[in-house]
Amino acid sequence: MRPLLLRQFTATSCIGRGAAQTLDSLIAERGGLVRCNFETVELDTHIGMVAGVDDQALPAEFGRFDCRNNRLAEMAMREDGFDEAVREAAARLGPRRIGVFVGTSTAGILETELAYRERDPVSGALPAWFDYAATHSSFSVAEFLRRRLKLEGPAAVVACACASSAKVFGTARRMIEAQLIDAALVGGVDSLCLTTLYGFHSLQLCSPLPCRPFDIERDGISIGEAAAFALLERAGGDVASGDVLLLGVGESNDAYHMSAPHPEGNGARRAMQDALSDASLDPGAIDYINLHGTGTPSNDRSESLAVTSVFGAAVPCSSTKGATGHTLGASGALEAAISALALQHGLMPGGVNTLRVDPTLTAHYLKRKRAAVLSRVLSNSFGFGGTNCSLIFGRAG
Numbered sequence: 500m501r502p503l504l505l506r507q508f509t510a511t512s513c514i515g516r517g518a519a520q521t522l523d524s525l526i527a528e529r530g531g532l533v534r535c536n537f538e539t540v541e542l543d544t545h546i547g548m549v550a551g552v553d554d555q556a557l558p559a560e561f562g563r564f565d566c567r568n569n570r571l572a573e574m575a576m577r578e579d580g581f582d583e584a585v586r587e588a589a590a591r592l593g594p595r596r597i598g599v600f601v602g603t604s605t606a607g608i609l610e611t612e613l614a615y616r617e618r619d620p621v622s623g624a625l626p627a628w629f630d631y632a633a634t635h636s637s638f639s640v641a642e643f644l645r646r647r648l649k650l651e652g653p654a655a656v657v658a659c660a661c662a663s664s665a666k667v668f669g670t671a672r673r674m675i676e677a678q679l680i681d682a683a684l685v686g687g688v689d690s691l692c693l694t695t696l697y698g699f700h701s702l703q704l705c706s707p708l709p710c711r712p713f714d715i716e717r718d719g720i721s722i723g724e725a726a727a728f729a730l731l732e733r734a735g736g737d738v739a740s741g742d743v744l745l746l747g748v749g750e751s752n753d754a755y756h757m758s759a760p761h762p763e764g765n766g767a768r769r770a771m772q773d774a775l776s777d778a779s780l781d782p783g784a785i786d787y788i789n790l791h792g793t794g795t796p797s798n799d800r801s802e803s804l805a806v807t808s809v810f811g812a813a814v815p816c817s818s819t820k821g822a823t824g825h826t827l828g829a830s831g832a833l834e835a836a837i838s839a840l841a842l843q844h845g846l847m848p849g850g851v852n853t854l855r856v857d858p859t860l861t862a863h864y865l866k867r868k869r870a871a872v873l874s875r876v877l878s879n880s881f882g883f884g885g886t887n888c889s890l891i892f893g894r895a896g
Contacts, residue, residue, distance in 0.1 A: 500777050502744040502893070503672060504734040506682070507584035509575055510836035512725035512823045513547035517578030522840050528868055530822040530851040532709040532721050538609075540696050544705040547723025547824030548691060549574070564643040566607035566634035567690040572644060575688070575726035584730050585648050588682050598680040599654040600671045601641045602664025602687035604828030606656075609692035610634040640688050652680050658828065660882030661791070663687060664727070665831025668890055669748040671731050686728030687832035695722055695827065710794035710825070712818035712850055713803070713864045715857040717794045723824025727832035729839075738895050743839040746875065747778025747891035754885045760798055764805025767791075767879065770887040771809045774877065778891045782810045785891070786871065787847045789834050789878040790862075792818020793825055802879065803860040817865040821851035831880035835890055838876040842894040845872050 509517055513531030514524035524531070532545040555570040576582045589597055614629035633639055641654045657663045657670060664687020671683035699705050699722060706719030734744055751773065753766025760767065775782060788810070791802055806816060819837050826833050841847060849868035850856075856864045875893045 500672060500747060502734045502746050503675065503731045504738055505743040505745065505839055506588065506730040506732050507579065507581055508729040508836050508839055509579040509581040510725065510727035510833050511549060511575040511578060512826060512833055513549055513723055514822050516574065518840060521837065522844060524822065525837065525840065525846060525848045526868065528849050528851055530709060532824055535696070537691050537696065538693060540693060542696060542700050542705065543707045544700065545709045545721045546691060547721060547826065549724055552690065561643065561647060563630055563633045564639060566610040568603065568607040568640055568688055569643045571690050571724060571726045572640050572688045576728060581728055582648060585684055588730060588732070589650060592681045594649055594651040596652060596681040597650050598652040598671060598674050598683040599641050599645045599650055600657065600667040600683055600685050601644065602657045602667045602828050602831060603637055603640055603689050604658060604660055604663055605689055605692050605695050606637045607634040607639055608694050609690065612693050644684065650684065659886040660884060661825070661827055661830055662880040662882035662886040662888040663828040663831060665835065665880035665888035665890055666750060668745060668835065669750055669888065672745070672748055675733060682730060682732040684728060685731055686726065687829035688726040689827045689829040690724045691722065704795055706794060709852045710821055711852045712792035712794040712821050713799050713856050713860055714853045715855045717796060717799060719795055720793050721824040723826040725823065725826035725829040725833045727829060727836045729835065740895055741843060742895040743842055744893045744895055745890065746893045747774040747780065749774030749777060749889040751887045752885050753887065760801040760881060761885065762801055764801040766885050766887045767802055767805035767881055768808050770889040771805065771877065774889040774891050780875065780891065785810065785814055785875050785877050786873045787841060787876050788814055788816035789838050789876065790816050790818040791879040791881045792820055794820060799860060802881070803862040806862045812861050812863050815847050815863050815865050815869065817848055817850040819848050821853055831888060834878050834880065835892070838878045838892050842873050842876055842892060845870055847871055
């Protein structure tokens with residue numbers, strides 16, 4: 500593929516609002532997971548909750564879109580001058596030439612949960628204030644961003660579990676290569692809700708402790724929330740040294756099980772191999788891997804097998820979910836932003852909360868951060884149903 504420039508990017512999660520706070524937390528190896536205190540949830544688990552989402556107001560003219568998911572999107576796009584970068588691109592390229600492609604999983608489902616508490620006791624009707632299309636609907640966040648930033652290009656939402664906001668990079672790349680657009684706002688937004696917390700708990704996947712990816716005593720995930728965005732454009736003559744480029748995208752589906760990965764990591768391996776092929780790179784060209792690394796016994800084992808089958812045991816890797824929690828449909832975009840920060844600042848993040856790496860996992864897992872000059876980083880995102888996506892980012896010389 501021809502490289503695409505990340506003209507601007509931003510991320511907001513429990514470890515920070517915007518790139519600077521996120522980077523500070525990565526350098527300090529500071530996590531943001533706390534004991535669950537969300538809404539009426541009574542579960543023995545930890546969560547990654549973004550402070551201030553409930554207080555974030557939407558502009559009055561977008562009141563119809565008011566829900567936790569869109570408030571989180573509003574909060575994130577105001578950081579790092581991201582909204583201004585998009586407006587500048589729209590002025591330069593035209594609003595019809597900029598697409599909007601966003602990943603999410605639960606979207607604004609919390610709004611429906613709140614509405615169900617106010618059902619009519621006789622008819623069961625939901626309250627008049629509830630607007631499914633503008634809040635709960637998966638497309639809500641894309642439509643909100645599109646209108647908020649006055650963009651007129653094609654828009655779509657990818658909702659395929661935890662690979663959602665990695666796959667939008669591939670969607671945008673295909674649209675740009677087809678010359679349907681010249682740039683794209685890509686990213687992911689997923690916010691906390693009762694369905695997610697109780698649902699993953701019912702699957703016995705939530706750890707009572709802050710999650711410990713690749714640890715010998717790992718016992719499940721910690722659910723988080725996040726919003727992260729990037730503005731993708733064709734890489735032209737204005738690319739400067741240190742700019743971050745999207746070099747390759749690999750997608751696969753192993754269709755092994757509804758909620759479990761293939762035990763040998765077959766689909767994950769194909770995604771990584773396809774990303775390398777897409778970027779015309781050999782495995783030795785990758786300096787660091789940001790793992791999907793959820794902290795469950797089966798996911799970490801299968802990913803370790805897949806990584807070592809492609810890269811051997813030499814390439815340093817880690818999961819940042821010990822710090823941020825698993826932000827589900829937003830995790831691909833959040834970890835793309837973390838990968839971009841790693842490239843810009845020569846940082847391999849350490850595995851927060853991981854104390855003893857499982858010796859049966861052969862990947863070269865980093866418990867502590869490491870400084871290094873990085874040229875290329877691979878980021879993995881794998882979801883329920885066997886949806887897999889690997890992205891390769893590089894730093895312009």
